[in-house]
Amino acid sequence: MSVIDYVREMHSAGLYSNVRLMSSLLITFSDNNPELLSPGAHYQLLVYHADALHAEREFRKAEATYRQALQQKKFLGKCVRVRSGAGAGAGAAAPPPPQGLPSELEVKYKLADCYMNLRQDKDAIAVLDTVPAKQRTPKINMTLAGLYRKTGQERSAITCYKEVLRQCPLALEAILGLLSLSVKGAEVASLTVNTLQAMPLLEWLSMWIKAYAFAYARDYPRAITTFCSLDKRMLLKDNVDLLTSLARTYFRSGDRKNAITRFQQAQILDPYLIKSLDLYGYLLAKERRLEELEKLGVRLFGISDQQAEPWVVMGYYCYKTKKHTRAVYLAAKAIQLNGGCVQALLLKGSALRAMGKLHEAVLHFREAQRLAPNRLDCYEGLVECYLSLQRTRDALNLANAACKALGCTAPVLTMYACVWLHETSSTDKAHGLIDRALAQQPDLIKAVIMKAELLRRDQKCEEAMALVRAALTNRSVGILHRILGDFLAAINNTQEAMDQYSIALSLDRSDSRALEGMQRLEREEGGGGAEGVSGEDDGDDVEGISGEDGEGELEVSDTETAPWAEHEQWFGMQ
Structure with a gap:
């Protein structure tokens, strides 16, 4: 065995710190006397040294070494061609190319990985783009798809994902990538399910694709129904990935309670999640x-x-x-x-x-x-x-863009109304938007809060209190109790206002505004004065739109x- 064979064995065994030290010495040895090692051996040493640096996460140094290796590979190719030409001129057979050399495709992939770790995505794309399309492995296509997607090149990303599925029809991440880029579920299914129709244990796959297709199309009710159907199947019941996907879908539909419940179930099943x-x-x-x-x-x-x-x-x-x-x-x-x-x-x-x-x-x-x-x-x-x-x-402009991108759902309309509320001359538009939101989702807390504020501005305190009380019959929320306390304090109903502040603090001990309201009422009662409650709170009382x-x-x-x-x-x- 040669010294290069011993280095290759250490590399294969994953002894990267040993490879790094030995290859460094041998590379210096070869640089000082280029005739002692062949160009092929020098190329191998550079690749093994770069791999060791990559394994130890020294990406900047690894990137430079991979570059050297690729330059050495070009030089090696020229040497082979020169010898081949010289041999042919003398009537001899051309020498065979060196055997057992590290793959140039793998070197380019690891060079791109160094760039990605260094957050140089454009350089990573430039390296992988030099690989001809017919030579790209599924790993290279999958990496390119992710890079194209990050840089906004959606068409190229779709092409790469489809190529991955052509070679590996069960690449589920590639399926999700296509669905997230608005490729129709039927088209995605044609790339996978149709190829695997006769294969056992995959009867669930078409329903799985359908569930994610609904989720990415923002059809959350049907997505939730399909995910639940998958979860109820005996062989897929309590699958952690399905539960976390269901939790995310509940979140996107605005159902925090069920989202939290599903995340809790997933953690019980997988304590290392x-x-x-x-x-x-x-x-x-x-x-x-x-x-x-x-x-x-x-x-x-x-x-x-x-x-x-x-x-x-x-x-x-x-x-x-x-x-x-x-x-x-x-x-x-x-x-x-x-x-x-x-x-x-x-x-x-x-x-x-x-x-x-x-x-x-x-x-x-x-x-x-x-x-x-x-x-x-x-x-x-x-x-x-x-x-x-x-x-x-x-x-x-941004709120209008949200309506176009997400649809005119109740939360989106509420956000839009909040913007109009800051335009003092445009409360009519805010009223119209918030009424539409409440018509869709009467128990949406943000919408209730905003409607109450609009009514307060119009000096319709009784209507505002009735709205908040109606919302509290469905769900007891600290902020609503505090707002009701503010309205009651404004009409000098001190005892009930104190009760509402107390409830708000019992639900959320960190609600400093409820505590301030209670302390203010206690001071007024103790001092016997009537400092106008409404006078202290004349400012815009609307909560932040993010809740x-x-x-x-x-x-x-x-x-x-x-x-x-x-x-x-x-x-x-x-």
Whole structure:
């Protein structure tokens, strides 16, 4: 065996630190005396050395070494051609090409992987584009499809996904990629189900494709029904992937309660589950279940800190406890691990907005919207930033775009109405939009809150109180009890107002505005005065459209921060 054979054996055995050291010495040896090793052996050493660097995540150095290897491969090809020509001129047989060399396709794939880890997606595409279409493996096509999709080249992405399915008809991620790019479910099924009709154990596949086709087409009721049908099948019952997909579909349909329930079921079945639990953390944060949220973050960190989800979950806990600087750091760490993590972008945008860094927040919400154009909270975050920046026209344009992209659903109409509400001369339009929203979904809390505010502006307090009371008969929500308390205080019904504030605080102990209202009434009763309650609250009382309830979370300041929290230059996306 030659020394190259021994290095190859170590490489095959995964002894990358040993390969790195040995190949480094041999490459220097060859550079100082090029005649001691053949061009083919030198090429192998460069590839093995680059693979070792790649395995140890030194992507910048690995990228440079892979480049050297490709240059050496070109030189090797020229040497073979020169010898072949010389041999043919002398009437001798051409020498065979060197055998057992690392695949050039694999070298290009790993070079592209280095670029992706360095967030140089355009360079990664440029490398893989040099591979002729007929020579592309399913792995290369799948990678190219993802890169094309990230850079907005949807047609090219569709072509690559279809090529993957032509070679591997059970590549389910490729199926989801096509459905997410608005390819019809029937067309996708024709690429898979028709090829596998005679194969046993795949009777469920057509229904699985149909469920995701409904979900990506925003037909959430039918998607939920189809997912539930799959879950009820004996052989697919309690499948974790199906449960998390069902949870995400419930979330997109606006049903937080069922989404949380399905995520909980999935965790019971798979205690090491991480995927999609950033969304579960977001839902717990929305429901202000902070103790559960903190426990979830700690548990996920115990499973892995190399995924974005644990950082996002703990980031939402910090955000809800008003440690906004920490939340920004944790979100930035999640983005570093997964640049396409929408939930991390939303978290960072929300935390930056809470810190008053509105222009930076806009950038993050825009990126989230680009990656997930079907998620309403991406539009809501942007709209809130625009309104805070007094860019009402931009907010109106964005709300109108949301209606076109997501349809005129009750939550979208409510967001649109909120924008018109900031136009003091346009309350009629806000009234019309909010009435349409309530006609579709009478129990939508945001719509009820906004309608009550519109009625307050029109000095129709009795109607507003009746609306809030009707909503409370269906669902007891702390913010509605607090708003009802505000109305009761305004008409000097002190005792019932105190009762409503008490209920609001029992449901959400962090509701600082309910606590302030109660303390104000106690002061007035103690002082015997009648400081006009309505006079203290003449400002716009509308809650934020994202439902954050004025950020009435636990009073924990950013002064108790870790050393890294002071270095905001670390928080960028780079």
